[in-house]
Amino acid sequence: MLTLPPLTLDKAIAVMDMGLRTVFSPAVASRPYPAAEVAGESVLSDSERKHAAALMRINHVGEVCAQALYSGQALVSRDPANVEALKQASREEVDHLAWCEQRITELGGRKSLLNPLWYGASFGLGLTAGLLGDKWNLGFLAETEHQVSAHLNSHLQELPQADNASRAIVAQMKTDEEQHANTAERLGGGALPPPVKLAMRLASKVMTRTAYHL
Template identity: 30%
Template sequence: MSAAAPAWRPGDARSDSHSMLRVDQAGEYGATRIYAGQLAVLGEHHPMSGEIGRMAAQEKEHLQHFDALLAERGVRPTLLQPFWAVAGHVLGATTALIGPQAAMACTAAVEDEIDAHYAEQLAALGDSDPELSARIARFQADEREHRDIALAAGAETTPAYPLIYSAIRTGCRIAIELSKRI
Protein backbone atom coordinates (compact mmCIF):
# COMPACT_ATOMS: atom_id res chain seq x y z
CA MET A 1 0.00 0.00 0.00
CA SER A 2 1.54 3.32 -1.02
CA ALA A 3 1.27 6.49 0.99
CA ALA A 4 -1.13 9.08 -0.38
CA ALA A 5 0.49 12.12 -1.91
CA PRO A 6 -0.05 15.35 -0.01
CA ALA A 7 -2.76 17.63 -1.32
CA TRP A 8 -0.12 20.26 -1.96
CA ARG A 9 3.59 20.78 -1.55
CA PRO A 10 5.59 23.94 -0.80
CA GLY A 11 6.19 25.72 -4.07
CA ASP A 12 2.98 24.42 -5.66
CA ALA A 13 0.63 27.10 -6.94
CA ARG A 14 -2.04 26.08 -4.42
CA SER A 15 0.46 26.27 -1.56
CA ASP A 16 1.61 29.70 -2.70
CA SER A 17 -1.97 30.92 -3.04
CA HIS A 18 -2.84 29.62 0.43
CA SER A 19 0.24 31.31 1.86
CA MET A 20 -0.74 34.59 0.20
CA LEU A 21 -4.26 34.45 1.54
CA ARG A 22 -3.08 33.48 5.02
CA VAL A 23 -0.61 36.34 5.27
CA ASP A 24 -2.99 38.88 3.71
CA GLN A 25 -5.76 37.97 6.14
CA ALA A 26 -3.27 38.19 9.03
CA GLY A 27 -2.02 41.57 7.83
CA GLU A 28 -5.48 43.05 7.52
CA TYR A 29 -6.36 41.65 10.94
CA GLY A 30 -3.21 43.21 12.39
CA ALA A 31 -4.08 46.55 10.77
CA THR A 32 -7.52 46.55 12.40
CA ARG A 33 -5.83 45.91 15.75
CA ILE A 34 -3.28 48.71 15.23
CA TYR A 35 -6.03 51.21 14.49
CA ALA A 36 -8.04 49.95 17.46
CA GLY A 37 -5.03 50.59 19.69
CA GLN A 38 -4.55 54.07 18.28
CA LEU A 39 -8.20 54.95 18.78
CA ALA A 40 -8.19 53.51 22.31
CA VAL A 41 -5.48 56.01 23.25
CA LEU A 42 -6.48 59.03 21.16
CA GLY A 43 -10.21 58.68 21.82
CA GLU A 44 -13.01 59.57 19.50
CA HIS A 45 -12.67 63.36 19.92
CA HIS A 46 -9.05 63.74 18.79
CA PRO A 47 -8.70 65.59 15.46
CA MET A 48 -7.08 62.50 13.86
CA SER A 49 -9.71 60.06 15.14
CA GLY A 50 -12.09 60.54 12.24
CA GLU A 51 -9.39 59.79 9.69
CA ILE A 52 -8.07 56.85 11.70
CA GLY A 53 -11.63 55.53 12.00
CA ARG A 54 -12.11 55.78 8.24
CA MET A 55 -8.86 53.90 7.60
CA ALA A 56 -9.87 51.31 10.20
CA ALA A 57 -13.20 50.80 8.42
CA GLN A 58 -11.40 50.15 5.13
CA GLU A 59 -9.09 47.65 6.85
CA LYS A 60 -12.13 45.92 8.32
CA GLU A 61 -13.61 45.66 4.82
CA HIS A 62 -10.32 44.18 3.54
CA LEU A 63 -10.31 41.71 6.43
CA GLN A 64 -13.88 40.62 5.68
CA HIS A 65 -12.93 39.92 2.05
CA PHE A 66 -9.91 37.84 3.08
CA ASP A 67 -11.93 36.03 5.77
CA ALA A 68 -14.44 35.08 3.08
CA LEU A 69 -11.70 33.96 0.68
CA LEU A 70 -10.08 31.81 3.36
CA ALA A 71 -13.40 30.09 4.03
CA GLU A 72 -14.23 29.75 0.32
CA ARG A 73 -10.84 28.30 -0.57
CA GLY A 74 -10.37 26.16 2.52
CA VAL A 75 -7.35 28.02 3.88
CA ARG A 76 -6.72 28.13 7.60
CA PRO A 77 -5.73 31.45 9.16
CA THR A 78 -2.33 31.80 10.75
CA LEU A 79 -1.94 30.12 14.11
CA LEU A 80 -0.29 33.35 15.27
CA GLN A 81 -3.53 35.35 15.10
CA PRO A 82 -3.88 35.60 18.92
CA PHE A 83 -0.36 37.00 19.08
CA TRP A 84 -1.06 39.49 16.26
CA ALA A 85 -4.20 40.62 18.12
CA VAL A 86 -2.12 41.69 21.10
CA ALA A 87 0.93 42.88 19.17
CA GLY A 88 -1.12 45.02 16.79
CA HIS A 89 -3.10 46.66 19.58
CA VAL A 90 0.06 47.31 21.63
CA LEU A 91 1.84 48.79 18.60
CA GLY A 92 -1.07 51.11 17.83
CA ALA A 93 -1.54 52.16 21.45
CA THR A 94 2.18 52.66 22.08
CA THR A 95 2.71 54.85 19.06
CA ALA A 96 -0.42 56.86 19.90
CA LEU A 97 0.87 57.33 23.45
CA ILE A 98 4.02 58.87 21.99
CA GLY A 99 1.78 61.24 20.07
CA PRO A 100 -0.50 61.50 17.05
CA GLN A 101 2.44 62.01 14.69
CA ALA A 102 4.02 58.79 16.00
CA ALA A 103 0.73 56.99 15.38
CA MET A 104 0.89 58.30 11.82
CA ALA A 105 4.55 57.23 11.58
CA CYS A 106 3.36 53.74 12.47
CA THR A 107 0.71 53.91 9.77
CA ALA A 108 3.21 55.15 7.17
CA ALA A 109 5.66 52.35 7.96
CA VAL A 110 3.05 49.59 7.99
CA GLU A 111 1.39 50.78 4.80
CA ASP A 112 4.73 51.17 2.96
CA GLU A 113 5.59 47.58 3.84
CA ILE A 114 2.15 46.31 2.82
CA ASP A 115 2.35 48.24 -0.46
CA ALA A 116 5.67 46.52 -1.24
CA HIS A 117 4.28 43.15 -0.12
CA TYR A 118 1.18 43.48 -2.30
CA ALA A 119 3.36 44.51 -5.27
CA GLU A 120 5.41 41.31 -4.84
CA GLN A 121 2.24 39.24 -4.65
CA LEU A 122 0.79 40.81 -7.79
CA ALA A 123 4.02 40.09 -9.67
CA ALA A 124 4.01 36.48 -8.43
CA LEU A 125 0.36 35.95 -9.32
CA GLY A 126 0.62 37.30 -12.84
CA ASP A 127 -2.53 36.14 -14.65
CA SER A 128 -2.96 32.96 -12.58
CA ASP A 129 -5.70 34.20 -10.24
CA PRO A 130 -7.51 37.27 -11.65
CA GLU A 131 -10.00 37.45 -8.75
CA LEU A 132 -7.28 37.53 -6.10
CA SER A 133 -5.14 39.92 -8.16
CA ALA A 134 -8.03 42.35 -8.52
CA ARG A 135 -8.70 42.36 -4.77
CA ILE A 136 -5.04 42.80 -3.91
CA ALA A 137 -4.68 45.67 -6.40
CA ARG A 138 -7.74 47.42 -4.96
CA PHE A 139 -6.56 46.99 -1.39
CA GLN A 140 -3.04 48.10 -2.34
CA ALA A 141 -4.49 51.40 -3.57
CA ASP A 142 -6.24 51.85 -0.22
CA GLU A 143 -2.99 51.12 1.67
CA ARG A 144 -1.14 53.71 -0.42
CA GLU A 145 -3.86 56.22 0.38
CA HIS A 146 -3.47 55.47 4.11
CA ARG A 147 0.28 56.03 3.85
CA ASP A 148 -0.25 59.33 2.05
CA ILE A 149 -2.73 60.45 4.72
CA ALA A 150 -0.23 59.55 7.44
CA LEU A 151 2.55 61.50 5.74
CA ALA A 152 0.28 64.52 5.23
CA ALA A 153 -0.64 64.35 8.93
CA GLY A 154 2.97 64.77 9.99
CA ALA A 155 4.33 61.24 10.32
CA GLU A 156 7.82 62.36 9.32
CA THR A 157 7.87 65.05 12.04
CA THR A 158 7.91 62.35 14.74
CA PRO A 159 11.09 62.48 16.81
CA ALA A 160 13.34 59.57 15.75
CA TYR A 161 11.12 58.96 12.71
CA PRO A 162 13.74 56.99 10.75
CA LEU A 163 14.29 54.67 13.71
CA ILE A 164 10.57 54.14 14.41
CA TYR A 165 9.81 53.72 10.71
CA SER A 166 12.60 51.16 10.19
CA ALA A 167 11.76 49.19 13.32
CA ILE A 168 8.08 48.93 12.40
CA ARG A 169 8.85 47.92 8.80
CA THR A 170 11.25 45.26 10.05
CA GLY A 171 8.58 43.99 12.43
CA CYS A 172 6.11 43.83 9.54
CA ARG A 173 8.55 41.81 7.42
CA ILE A 174 9.01 39.33 10.26
CA ALA A 175 5.23 39.10 10.79
CA ILE A 176 4.71 38.48 7.07
CA GLU A 177 7.25 35.67 6.93
CA LEU A 178 5.93 34.01 10.08
CA SER A 179 2.29 34.28 9.00
CA LYS A 180 3.05 32.69 5.62
CA ARG A 181 4.33 29.56 7.34
CA ILE A 182 2.58 29.18 10.66
Protein backbone atom coordinates in the same frame (compact mmCIF):
# COMPACT_ATOMS: atom_id res chain seq x y z
CA MET B 1 5.99 61.52 30.84
CA LEU B 2 3.69 59.54 28.59
CA THR B 3 0.17 59.37 29.98
CA LEU B 4 -3.01 57.67 28.91
CA PRO B 5 -6.11 59.79 28.37
CA PRO B 6 -9.07 58.82 30.56
CA LEU B 7 -10.31 55.32 29.72
CA THR B 8 -14.08 55.15 30.09
CA LEU B 9 -16.06 51.95 30.43
CA ASP B 10 -17.58 52.53 26.99
CA LYS B 11 -14.12 52.78 25.43
CA ALA B 12 -12.90 49.67 27.23
CA ILE B 13 -15.91 47.66 26.05
CA ALA B 14 -15.49 48.93 22.48
CA VAL B 15 -11.81 47.95 22.46
CA MET B 16 -12.53 44.44 23.76
CA ASP B 17 -15.40 44.03 21.28
CA MET B 18 -13.17 45.07 18.39
CA GLY B 19 -10.52 42.54 19.35
CA LEU B 20 -12.94 39.65 19.78
CA ARG B 21 -14.76 40.36 16.53
CA THR B 22 -11.54 40.76 14.56
CA VAL B 23 -9.97 37.53 15.79
CA PHE B 24 -12.95 35.22 16.18
CA SER B 25 -15.85 36.46 14.04
CA PRO B 26 -16.19 36.46 10.24
CA ALA B 27 -15.70 39.98 8.87
CA VAL B 28 -18.48 41.55 6.82
CA ALA B 29 -17.50 43.84 3.94
CA SER B 30 -19.38 47.02 3.13
CA ARG B 31 -18.03 47.18 -0.42
CA PRO B 32 -18.37 44.67 -3.28
CA TYR B 33 -15.95 41.75 -3.44
CA PRO B 34 -13.25 42.78 -5.98
CA ALA B 35 -12.87 39.22 -7.27
CA ALA B 36 -16.54 39.16 -8.29
CA GLU B 37 -15.62 41.21 -11.34
CA VAL B 38 -13.17 38.54 -12.52
CA ALA B 39 -14.79 36.41 -15.21
CA GLY B 40 -14.79 32.79 -14.07
CA GLU B 41 -12.46 31.02 -11.64
CA SER B 42 -8.96 30.41 -12.94
CA VAL B 43 -7.72 26.84 -12.98
CA LEU B 44 -4.85 26.49 -10.53
CA SER B 45 -2.67 23.50 -9.78
CA ASP B 46 -2.65 22.14 -6.24
CA SER B 47 0.70 23.77 -5.53
CA GLU B 48 -0.44 27.11 -6.97
CA ARG B 49 -3.64 27.00 -4.94
CA LYS B 50 -1.71 26.21 -1.75
CA HIS B 51 0.78 29.01 -2.42
CA ALA B 52 -1.96 31.55 -3.19
CA ALA B 53 -3.86 30.57 -0.03
CA ALA B 54 -0.71 31.08 2.04
CA LEU B 55 -0.13 34.52 0.53
CA MET B 56 -3.72 35.52 1.20
CA ARG B 57 -3.34 34.22 4.76
CA ILE B 58 -0.39 36.60 5.17
CA ASN B 59 -2.55 39.43 3.86
CA HIS B 60 -5.33 38.48 6.26
CA VAL B 61 -2.87 38.56 9.17
CA GLY B 62 -1.78 42.00 8.01
CA GLU B 63 -5.37 43.17 8.25
CA VAL B 64 -5.79 41.64 11.70
CA CYS B 65 -2.70 43.60 12.75
CA ALA B 66 -4.08 46.75 11.13
CA GLN B 67 -7.30 46.53 13.14
CA ALA B 68 -5.28 46.15 16.33
CA LEU B 69 -2.93 49.01 15.47
CA TYR B 70 -5.76 51.40 14.65
CA SER B 71 -7.66 50.43 17.78
CA GLY B 72 -4.64 51.07 19.99
CA GLN B 73 -3.74 54.31 18.23
CA ALA B 74 -7.29 55.70 18.32
CA LEU B 75 -7.66 54.83 21.99
CA VAL B 76 -4.94 57.24 23.05
CA SER B 77 -5.08 59.87 20.31
CA ARG B 78 -6.27 63.27 21.59
CA ASP B 79 -7.12 64.92 18.26
CA PRO B 80 -10.69 64.16 17.09
CA ALA B 81 -9.69 64.54 13.41
CA ASN B 82 -6.94 61.97 13.84
CA VAL B 83 -9.25 59.60 15.70
CA GLU B 84 -11.77 59.84 12.86
CA ALA B 85 -9.03 59.20 10.26
CA LEU B 86 -7.96 56.09 12.16
CA LYS B 87 -11.54 54.88 12.46
CA GLN B 88 -12.19 55.45 8.74
CA ALA B 89 -9.07 53.50 7.82
CA SER B 90 -10.16 50.75 10.20
CA ARG B 91 -13.59 50.53 8.55
CA GLU B 92 -12.01 50.08 5.13
CA GLU B 93 -9.61 47.49 6.51
CA VAL B 94 -12.63 45.45 7.64
CA ASP B 95 -13.43 45.06 3.94
CA HIS B 96 -9.91 43.76 3.42
CA LEU B 97 -10.38 41.27 6.24
CA ALA B 98 -13.59 39.97 4.69
CA TRP B 99 -12.16 39.79 1.18
CA CYS B 100 -9.02 37.93 2.29
CA GLU B 101 -11.04 35.52 4.40
CA GLN B 102 -13.41 34.76 1.52
CA ARG B 103 -10.55 34.19 -0.89
CA ILE B 104 -8.73 31.93 1.59
CA THR B 105 -11.87 29.81 1.83
CA GLU B 106 -12.24 29.69 -1.94
CA LEU B 107 -8.65 28.47 -2.22
CA GLY B 108 -9.21 25.78 0.40
CA GLY B 109 -6.88 27.39 2.93
CA ARG B 110 -7.24 28.53 6.53
CA LYS B 111 -6.59 31.63 8.58
CA SER B 112 -3.49 31.94 10.77
CA LEU B 113 -3.52 29.95 13.99
CA LEU B 114 -1.65 32.80 15.66
CA ASN B 115 -4.18 35.59 15.02
CA PRO B 116 -4.75 36.26 18.76
CA LEU B 117 -0.99 36.74 19.18
CA TRP B 118 -0.73 39.01 16.13
CA TYR B 119 -3.63 41.12 17.40
CA GLY B 120 -2.29 41.50 20.91
CA ALA B 121 1.21 42.46 19.82
CA SER B 122 -0.07 44.97 17.27
CA PHE B 123 -2.46 46.53 19.76
CA GLY B 124 0.49 47.17 22.06
CA LEU B 125 2.42 48.80 19.22
CA GLY B 126 -0.57 50.99 18.42
CA LEU B 127 -0.83 52.14 22.02
CA THR B 128 2.88 52.96 22.10
CA ALA B 129 2.69 54.95 18.86
CA GLY B 130 -0.35 56.84 20.09
CA LEU B 131 1.29 57.77 23.39
CA LEU B 132 4.16 59.44 21.54
CA GLY B 133 1.76 62.13 20.31
CA ASP B 134 -0.36 62.67 17.23
CA LYS B 135 2.55 63.66 14.98
CA TRP B 136 4.31 60.34 15.54
CA ASN B 137 1.04 58.45 15.78
CA LEU B 138 0.15 59.57 12.25
CA GLY B 139 3.73 59.08 11.11
CA PHE B 140 3.60 55.48 12.30
CA LEU B 141 0.32 55.00 10.44
CA ALA B 142 1.76 56.46 7.23
CA GLU B 143 4.93 54.35 7.40
CA THR B 144 2.91 51.22 8.16
CA GLU B 145 0.73 51.82 5.13
CA HIS B 146 3.74 52.51 2.89
CA GLN B 147 5.34 49.24 3.95
CA VAL B 148 2.08 47.33 3.54
CA SER B 149 1.63 48.81 0.07
CA ALA B 150 5.12 47.65 -0.92
CA HIS B 151 4.37 44.23 0.53
CA LEU B 152 1.12 43.97 -1.45
CA ASN B 153 2.94 45.02 -4.60
CA SER B 154 5.33 42.10 -4.11
CA HIS B 155 2.35 39.76 -3.79
CA LEU B 156 0.96 41.03 -7.08
CA GLN B 157 4.17 39.74 -8.62
CA GLU B 158 4.33 36.53 -6.60
CA LEU B 159 0.75 35.26 -6.96
CA PRO B 160 0.28 32.53 -9.57
CA GLN B 161 -0.14 34.06 -13.01
CA ALA B 162 -3.58 32.51 -13.43
CA ASP B 163 -4.92 33.70 -10.08
CA ASN B 164 -6.67 36.83 -11.29
CA ALA B 165 -9.19 36.73 -8.44
CA SER B 166 -6.57 37.06 -5.69
CA ARG B 167 -4.75 39.68 -7.75
CA ALA B 168 -7.92 41.80 -8.03
CA ILE B 169 -8.34 41.75 -4.24
CA VAL B 170 -4.72 42.63 -3.55
CA ALA B 171 -4.78 45.47 -6.10
CA GLN B 172 -7.77 47.12 -4.42
CA MET B 173 -6.20 46.67 -1.01
CA LYS B 174 -3.03 48.37 -2.26
CA THR B 175 -5.04 51.33 -3.54
CA ASP B 176 -6.74 51.73 -0.16
CA GLU B 177 -3.47 51.48 1.77
CA GLU B 178 -1.90 54.20 -0.35
CA GLN B 179 -4.86 56.46 0.35
CA HIS B 180 -4.54 55.83 4.10
CA ALA B 181 -0.86 56.78 3.98
CA ASN B 182 -1.63 59.98 2.07
CA THR B 183 -4.31 60.92 4.58
CA ALA B 184 -1.98 60.40 7.53
CA GLU B 185 0.70 62.55 5.93
CA ARG B 186 -1.83 65.25 5.05
CA LEU B 187 -2.95 65.40 8.69
CA GLY B 188 0.63 66.05 9.82
CA GLY B 189 2.28 62.68 10.25
CA GLY B 190 6.01 63.00 10.79
CA ALA B 191 8.66 60.92 9.04
CA LEU B 192 9.90 58.17 11.35
CA PRO B 193 13.64 57.79 12.09
CA PRO B 194 15.39 55.24 9.82
CA PRO B 195 16.09 52.79 12.69
CA VAL B 196 12.37 52.66 13.48
CA LYS B 197 11.50 52.01 9.84
CA LEU B 198 14.10 49.22 9.73
CA ALA B 199 12.73 47.65 12.90
CA MET B 200 9.23 47.72 11.40
CA ARG B 201 10.46 45.99 8.24
CA LEU B 202 12.26 43.30 10.25
CA ALA B 203 9.17 42.66 12.38
CA SER B 204 7.09 42.42 9.21
CA LYS B 205 9.43 39.81 7.78
CA VAL B 206 9.08 37.66 10.89
CA MET B 207 5.30 37.94 10.69
CA THR B 208 5.04 37.14 6.99
CA ARG B 209 7.38 34.16 7.12
CA THR B 210 5.56 32.71 10.12
CA ALA B 211 2.06 33.39 8.77
CA TYR B 212 2.90 31.71 5.47
CA HIS B 213 3.02 28.38 7.35
CA LEU B 214 0.96 29.03 10.49
